[in-house]
Amino acid sequence: MVQIAMNAAEARMRDTFTALMWSLSYPGRIHILPAAGQVAFEVVAEALVDLETSFYTPHPEFARAIGQLGARMHPPQSALYQFYPTLCEDDLVTLRMAPVGTYAYPDASATLVLGCNFDEGQRLRLRGPGVDGAIHLTVGALPTAFWALRAEMIRYPLGWDVFLVMNDWIVGLPRTTQVEVF
Amino acid sequence: MKLAELAAPRQDYSYGFLDAFAKRELRRRMLKAIAIPGYQVTYASRELPIARGWGTGGLQVTLSLAGPDDVLKVIDQGADDSVNAANLRRFIARMTGVATTTDACRATIIQSRHRVPEERLRERQALVLQVPDPEPLRHVEPNMSRAREMHADADYALMWLSLYEQLVRFKQFIGGASYPVMVHQRYLMSPSPIPRWDTPTLHQAPHLTLLSAGREKRLYAVPPYTDVYPIEFADVHFRVESQADRVCANTGAAHKYMDEVPQPDGTSLFRLSDTGYAEKLIKRLRGETVKIGPTYYDSNGEFYKPGYLKSRDGQDIEL
Numbered sequence: 001m002v003q004i005a006m007n008a009a010e011a012r013m014r015d016t017f018t019a020l021m022w023s024l025s026y027p028g029r030i031h032i033l034p035a036a037g038q039v040a041f042e043v044v045a046e047a048l049v050d051l052e053t054s055f056y057t058p059h060p061e062f063a064r065a066i067g068q069l070g071a072r073m074h075p076p077q078s079a080l081y082q083f084y085p086t087l088c089e090d091d092l093v094t095l096r097m098a099p100v101g102t103y104a105y106p107d108a109s110a111t112l113v114l115g116c117n118f119d120e121g122q123r124l125r126l127r128g129p130g131v132d133g134a135i136h137l138t139v140g141a142l143p144t145a146f147w148a149l150r151a152e153m154i155r156y157p158l159g160w161d162v163f164l165v166m167n168d169w170i171v172g173l174p175r176t177t178q179v180e181v182f
Numbered sequence: 183m184k185l186a187e188l189a190a191p192r193q194d195y196s197y198g199f200l201d202a203f204a205k206r207e208l209r210r211r212m213l214k215a216i217a218i219p220g221y222q223v224t225y226a227s228r229e230l231p232i233a234r235g236w237g238t239g240g241l242q243v244t245l246s247l248a249g250p251d252d253v254l255k256v257i258d259q260g261a262d263d264s265v266n267a268a269n270l271r272r273f274i275a276r277m278t279g280v281a282t283t284t285d286a287c288r289a290t291i292i293q294s295r296h297r298v299p300e301e302r303l304r305e306r307q308a309l310v311l312q313v314p315d316p317e318p319l320r321h322v323e324p325n326m327s328r329a330r331e332m333h334a335d336a337d338y339a340l341m342w343l344s345l346y347e348q349l350v351r352f353k354q355f356i357g358g359a360s361y362p363v364m365v366h367q368r369y370l371m372s373p374s375p376i377p378r379w380d381t382p383t384l385h386q387a388p389h390l391t392l393l394s395a396g397r398e399k400r401l402y403a404v405p406p407y408t409d410v411y412p413i414e415f416a417d418v419h420f421r422v423e424s425q426a427d428r429v430c431a432n433t434g435a436a437h438k439y440m441d442e443v444p445q446p447d448g449t450s451l452f453r454l455s456d457t458g459y460a461e462k463l464i465k466r467l468r469g470e471t472v473k474i475g476p477t478y479y480d481s482n483g484e485f486y487k488p489g490y491l492k493s494r495d496g497q498d499i500e501l
Contacts, residue, residue: 004193004194004195004196004197004198004276004277004278004279005191005193005197006197006249006250006278006279007190007191007197010202011249012198013202013205013206014249015249017209017246018249020209020213021209021212021213021216021247021390022306022404024213024216024217025216025390025405025406026305026406047204047209048209048210048213049205050203050206052203053210092416096487101242101333102332102334103334104330104331104334106218106221107211107214107215107217107218107221107223109214111213129219129366129405129406129407129408129409130405130406130407130408131407132388132406145357156368157218157221157368157369161214161217174216174217174218174405175217175218176217176218176219176366176405
């Protein structure tokens with residue numbers, strides 16, 4: 001009889017993936033990653049990127065950590081997985097370049113993983129697939145212009161998909177989610 | 183440090199049968215499919231110990247999704263006990279250590295060939311549908327590249343024309359299972375060959391639906407709480423298969439999706455297609471305590487979302 005055991009790395013990647021999947025399925029709801037802080041970004045990278053994918057991050061140390069997974073660092077205009085543990089106003093210039101896909105291949109678009117704060121900040125109302133009616137969310141530590149930029153870049157089905165991370169909390173915002181700031 | 187300390191313990195197979203690269207790729211593609219409801223995402227479908235066309239697409243999704251804390255239900259045309267379902271269930275359980283069940287309410291992952299359970303699925307359940315042909319435009323545009331352009335342009339005129347031709351020639355829509363639907367008002371999608379009876383269950387559902395075609399190497403998704411509407415004209419409506427006057431010979435249930443069993447005398451018996459649900463009804467008839475969830479269609483045949491279906495039992499409903 002075959003006995004299959006899940007090792008620690010497998011369990012971590014699977015737990016990270018289920019957190020990503022359910023957070024994208026239910027935008028605006030908080031899900032839990034198997035690690036917190038800077039390591040949370042590393043486990044997300046571990047679950048998503050390998051030598052078949054490209055990534056970008058403006059943080060050299062983090063870039064080295066992801067590079068060890070075998071992924072290729074690309075410029076922001078072509079990298080499909082982009083990590084910003086802290087997103088500042090200047091980063092919006094590079095974020096604007098992130099690929100949004102094409103009408104034939106809208107999946108050839110960037111997935112952004114952004115550090116943020118859910119304790120205080122801008123109040124958002126979310127609607128769209130995965131949301132039963134509407135849901136409210138508070139998001140801080142992101143440039144105030146980020147939401148306007150996101151709205152500008154999304155021309156459904158083109159657009160980015162965003163994961164917001166604080167400690168071990170993660171929230172997914174697929175391109176289908178309408179975000180209202182108030 | 184010794185080499186043995188660095189190496190992982192030897193295993194005959196990777197967890198979930200697929201190697202880490204395959205699982206990671208499938209997972210990446212599943213996330214994109216959820217982000218773009220109804221859009222067909224391509225993926226590198228791997229070789230499995232079953233032939234393509236026997237559920238390899240659904241199997242790969244389930245294997246990359248399942249963990250030891252999951253509870254798995256596998257059905258084939260509603261039946262938990264068919265050869266295909268039993269083999270897939272045993273294989274997945276061996277490769278992942280998941281618990282298995284026939285209870286749709288208890289399962290966290292339901293892999294299905296061509297049916298949605300009668301009991302309503304809830305949040306954080308994943309329904310994995312096996313898909314033989316993911317392309318809804320196939321019969322109007324056999325060229326895959328051209329079909330992709332039509333999806334890109336949301337150019338579904340040929341589908342509407344085909345629907346109109348059906349009305350002209352047959353005075354009704356003749357599409358049976360796999361009736362095309364519009365997802366999130368953007369992509370035309372083939373809901374795998376689930377019967378029309380099950381098509382409305384995808385609309386604004388609390389659960390996640392993942393559809394995967396292993397042979398065609400494409401997967402797509404309907405996230406929870408997403409609009410899914412069958413294509414229809416404003417004055418000629420989509421209709422589900424009428425189950426009126428059909429009563430299950432085993433359980434006495436009515437207004438549920440039935441299998442027809444021909445009899446030697448030329449008549450027919452009917453049995454519930456969903457064997458997990460039938461098993462619960464039989465237990466209740468025996469006086470056993472059993473928890474039965476609310477169903478998509480009530481005992482009068484009314485769908486649980488009032489107003490969604492504009493016709494019933496072959497007749498338009500006065501709205």
